Amino acid sequence: MKRSRLGPWLAMAIGTAYFLIPLIATFEFSLRMKRGEYSLEAYRVVLADPRFQASFGYSTLIAIATILMGVLLIVPTAYWIELKLRNLRPLVEFITLLPLVIPAIVIVFGYLHTYNSSSWIPLIATPRGTDLLLTFGYMTLALPYMYRAVDTGLRSIDVRTLTEAAESLGAGWGTILFKVIFPNVRVAVLSGAFLTFAIVIGEFTLASLLDRPAFGPYLQLVGANRAYEPSALAIVAFVVTWACMGLIQIFGRDRRATMAGR
Amino acid sequence: MKFLEIENLRKVYGAQVGVQHFDIAVERGEFISFLGPSGCGKTTTLRMVAGFEQPSAGSIRIDGRDVVGLRPNQRNIGMVFQSYALFPNMTVAQNVAFGLKIAKRPDAEIKPRVAEMLQMIKLPQLGDRFPYQLSGGQQQRVALARALAGSPQLLLLDEPLSALDAKIRASLRSEIRDLQRKLGITTIYVTHDQEEALAMSDRIVVMSEGRIEQLGTPFEIYNRPRTRFVASFVGTLNILRGKVIDPAKGVVRVDEQDIRLDQQIPNAAPGEMRAIALRPEAVTLGETRPDRNAMKGTIEEVSFLGAIVRIKVRFKDNLISLDTFNSSASPPPRRGDSATVTFAPADLQVLEGVEG
Ligand SMILES: Nc1ncnc2c1ncn2[C@@H]1O[C@H](COP(=O)(O)OP(=O)(O)OP(=O)(O)O)[C@@H](O)[C@H]1O
Ligand SMILES: [Mg+2]
Numbered sequence: 001m002k003r004s005r006l007g008p009w010l011a012m013a014i015g016t017a018y019f020l021i022p023l024i025a026t027f028e029f030s031l032r033m034k035r036g037e038y039s040l041e042a043y044r045v046v047l048a049d050p051r052f053q054a055s056f057g058y059s060t061l062i063a064i065a066t067i068l069m070g071v072l073l074i075v076p077t078a079y080w081i082e083l084k085l086r087n088l089r090p091l092v093e094f095i096t097l098l099p100l101v102i103p104a105i106v107i108v109f110g111y112l113h114t115y116n117s118s119s120w121i122p123l124i125a126t127p128r129g130t131d132l133l134l135t136f137g138y139m140t141l142a143l144p145y146m147y148r149a150v151d152t153g154l155r156s157i158d159v160r161t162l163t164e165a166a167e168s169l170g171a172g173w174g175t176i177l178f179k180v181i182f183p184n185v186r187v188a189v190l191s192g193a194f195l196t197f198a199i200v201i202g203e204f205t206l207a208s209l210l211d212r213p214a215f216g217p218y219l220q221l222v223g224a225n226r227a228y229e230p231s232a233l234a235i236v237a238f239v240v241t242w243a244c245m246g247l248i249q250i251f252g253r254d255r256r257a258t259m260a261g262r
Numbered sequence: 263m264k265f266l267e268i269e270n271l272r273k274v275y276g277a278q279v280g281v282q283h284f285d286i287a288v289e290r291g292e293f294i295s296f297l298g299p300s301g302c303g304k305t306t307t308l309r310m311v312a313g314f315e316q317p318s319a320g321s322i323r324i325d326g327r328d329v330v331g332l333r334p335n336q337r338n339i340g341m342v343f344q345s346y347a348l349f350p351n352m353t354v355a356q357n358v359a360f361g362l363k364i365a366k367r368p369d370a371e372i373k374p375r376v377a378e379m380l381q382m383i384k385l386p387q388l389g390d391r392f393p394y395q396l397s398g399g400q401q402q403r404v405a406l407a408r409a410l411a412g413s414p415q416l417l418l419l420d421e422p423l424s425a426l427d428a429k430i431r432a433s434l435r436s437e438i439r440d441l442q443r444k445l446g447i448t449t450i451y452v453t454h455d456q457e458e459a460l461a462m463s464d465r466i467v468v469m470s471e472g473r474i475e476q477l478g479t480p481f482e483i484y485n486r487p488r489t490r491f492v493a494s495f496v497g498t499l500n501i502l503r504g505k506v507i508d509p510a511k512g513v514v515r516v517d518e519q520d521i522r523l524d525q526q527i528p529n530a531a532p533g534e535m536r537a538i539a540l541r542p543e544a545v546t547l548g549e550t551r552p553d554r555n556a557m558k559g560t561i562e563e564v565s566f567l568g569a570i571v572r573i574k575v576r577f578k579d580n581l582i583s584l585d586t587f588n589s590s591a592s593p594p595p596r597r598g599d600s601a602t603v604t605f606a607p608a609d610l611q612v613l614e615g616v617e618g
Pocket of ligand 2: 304305306420
């Protein structure tokens with residue numbers, strides 16, 4: 001008995017150490033900005049930096065835009081494929097995996113070439129246009145995760161029969177999508193949204209080459225020029241991400257609880 | 263004009279025929295079952311009526327209106343699925359109200375209607391539950407209430423009871439039938455369970471390989487099967503192979519013993535082989551009488567089924583199984599005994615088609 005339980009515990013311990021030790025070390029280092037004592041000085045400096053606030057705010061905004069547009073694009077698409085185009089699924093899965101094999105740098109050079117100011121769609125000519133392009137780029141990067149999350153959600157319900165049930169009760173496509181399909185894949189969409197958020201917040205290549213004031217390039221800038229602040233920033237980013245995940249969890253559970261109580 | 267008229271309906275999937283030559287006229291308020299083995303086209307036909315499949319040819323008229331080409335949400339039908347298909351994100355009450363909301367009925371009307379429907383399915387307390395908090399039988403009743411809430415003109419059910427266990431199936435079966443009678447709603451019920459079809463239906467459509475084999479009342483289907491397929495699919499009929507001796511007088515020879523029918527054999531020539539159906543309960547053991555056919559054979563198998571003893575008697579090629587009541591006064595015969603079975607000419611039914 002005892003012996004067989006030792007293995008899993010050992011694996012757990014190694015895994016935990018693997019995740020926690022770098023985190024603790026980074027945290028410890030970030031507290032040593034003032035010589036000879038532990039302090040939160042590095043955090044004060046980082047949080048007070050207007051560039052931090054601006055870039056973090058910008059990335060958050062882009063992340064939200066990416067999530068909204070991604071959900072509106074991917075949920076109906078995945079739904080339609082599940083409902084009517086099942087035999088196209090392998091192809092679509094292949095396409096959604098492409099962003100994992102094609103490096104971001106290739107994508108961004110493609111963008112710069114296709115959407116430059118002398119092209120048919122000169123998105124790069126204006127800052128707003130570039131923001132839009134960045135959002136599209138992030139949608140591409142998030143596609144594998146978002147699509148998989150949504151697809152899993154859709155497969156866990158009987159999409160076809162639910163659609164037909166709603167149709168026989170008089171529902172049109174809009175109603176079916178927003179009253180029946182979306183609510184039932186909400187949890188899956190939320191997990192996809194969380195992953196998207198994490199990707200966008202830390203992303204460097206696209207933002208840097210499109211020259212947008214995002215958090216990733218700012219992190220890089222600070223990391224290249226300072227000693228203690230990057231550690232503090234890493235911890236901050238980590239906490240924010242985990243807070244998001246916690247919020248999503250609570251939000252997801254809360255909705256269910258209120259629904260059940262109604 | 264009948265309430266539901268289906269004419270020459272046909273559905274092909276590429277080279278494969280799903281349904282063909284399907285004609286039926288259903289009275290208002292009638293309960294019709296589609297009965298047949300797996301893959302015979304029951305669901306396909308039902309889905310064409312519902313609008314989920316487009317017919318390759320033919321017409322479907324509901325109350326005089328041609329519905330081919332109308333989307334399912336324009337057909338005013340109620341549909342119940344084998345897998346219940348309740349919306350998991352909605353409570354029971356919200357599920358039942360779904361169709362009413364879409365029809366933009368006022369809230370003041372929806373609430374009492376939902377309460378009425380829940381009362382009707384005998385679950386008035388469960389409006390606030392979610393589907394996952396209900397048993398299968400309860401879920402299917404909610405699905406029924408949801409389908410009926412908007413007073414559709416046609417109710418379609420696709421094997422609604424086959425996911426439930428036997429006891430609930432039997433009780434829900436009579437509940438559905440009672441409700442259907444009370445509401446007077448025209449209903450098509452798909453099943454592969456002959457007992458269900460016989461017990462519930464006004465008329466049964468027996469299907470095989472995409473075609474209608476026979477359309478008739480449960481009594482007709484059970485007692486007067488027209489084809490070998492119907493005879494073997496519905497009930498546990500004996501099917502004998504006999505050579506036509508005299509078609510006009512109705513005489514056939516089964517394993518070298520002549521037997522009489524109470525009718526002529528239509529479209530038959532002497533010497534042809536025909537299939538003859540005979541219900542087990544019409545056969546008795548022993549006591550030959552001049553007004554009954556008698557055949558001599560050997561007891562091949564005796565099985566106790568509680569109150570009933572099922573005996574199989576072997577002739578040369580044919581086998582007749584018959585049921586007798588178990589009685590302690592007269593023990594049943596043993597295997598290998600020779601035996602004489604008798605049956606009335608009126609109980610024999612010559613099936614359509616020449617045997618190979
Ligand atoms: N989408 C489809 N594509 C190709 N063939 C199909 C399709 N749907 C049904 N069929 C074929 O049509 C025939 C009838 O199918 P249908 O589902 O109507 O049978 P069923 O009588 O409902 O059987 P079951 O009792 O198994 O539900 C079958 O041979 C089936 O393989
Ligand atoms: Mg079927």
